[in-house]
Amino acid sequence: MENKQYGIGDVVEMKKQHPCGTNAWKVIRMGADIRIKCTGCQHSVLIPRREFEKKIKRILERADAGE
């Protein structure tokens, strides 16, 4: 992915969609590990930042878009 500027509150699309059929994840925690929550079923997962950066496809919605 070219633009790796993402932060808490952003909604991202991953390369692989969640089994519930949704492919929109909200970033809820940043750190060495990143926690993202499925916007479809509210399931949350904690994944290492490096893995997250490999799996992310694009940012759907930016939390700070209006600023």
Ligand SMILES: [Zn+2]
């Ligand atoms: Zn889901």
